[in-house]
Amino acid sequence: MKSFNPTSNHPDRALQAWQILVAAAMNRQTLTYLGLSRLMYKKDAAGVLDKVLGHVAFFCNDNKLPALTAIVVGKSRGTPGSDIPIDPKSMDRERERVYAWDWYNVYPPTPAQLAQSFASNS
Numbered sequence: 001m002k003s004f005n006p007t008s009n010h011p012d013r014a015l016q017a018w019q020i021l022v023a024a025a026m027n028r029q030t031l032t033y034l035g036l037s038r039l040m041y042k043k044d045a046a047g048v049l050d051k052v053l054g055h056v057a058f059f060c061n062d063n064k065l066p067a068l069t070a071i072v073v074g075k076s077r078g079t080p081g082s083d084i085p086i087d088p089k090s091m092d093r094e095r096e097r098v099y100a101w102d103w104y105n106v107y108p109p110t111p112a113q114l115a116q117s118f119a120s121n122s
Contacts, residue, residue, distance in 0.1 A: 011111035014055030016040055021056065022103040028057045030070040058108050058117040066097035
């Protein structure tokens with residue numbers, strides 16, 4: 001059986017993040033970057049999530065989905081990082097869109113689809 005491990009590439013880790021974020025969104029939860037890194041890497045690694053979450057953000061944008069990454073916030077500021085493509089003025093509205101979306105009715109993207117969105121937007 002295949003599992004996520006320290007050598008997984010960004011698109012694979014983006015799929016892992018997708019799964020975690022969908023579960024959180026369906027429970028109306030936010031996650032800190034630190035908390036997400038602990039779930040994914042089993043250690044404090046919040047600083048390595050920018051490209052991983054970029055894959056998810058661009059995929060959502062490309063497919064007209066709510067910005068799933070809007071529920072990942074900095075522990076001090078309580079908002080997503082500046083690299084996440086969300087207008088700060090509509091942050092609360094976007095987070096509510098994420099919570100209202102039926103994520104369990106969306107097929108998860110493949111790592112290849114996530115990589116394609118990232119490559120075409122970065």
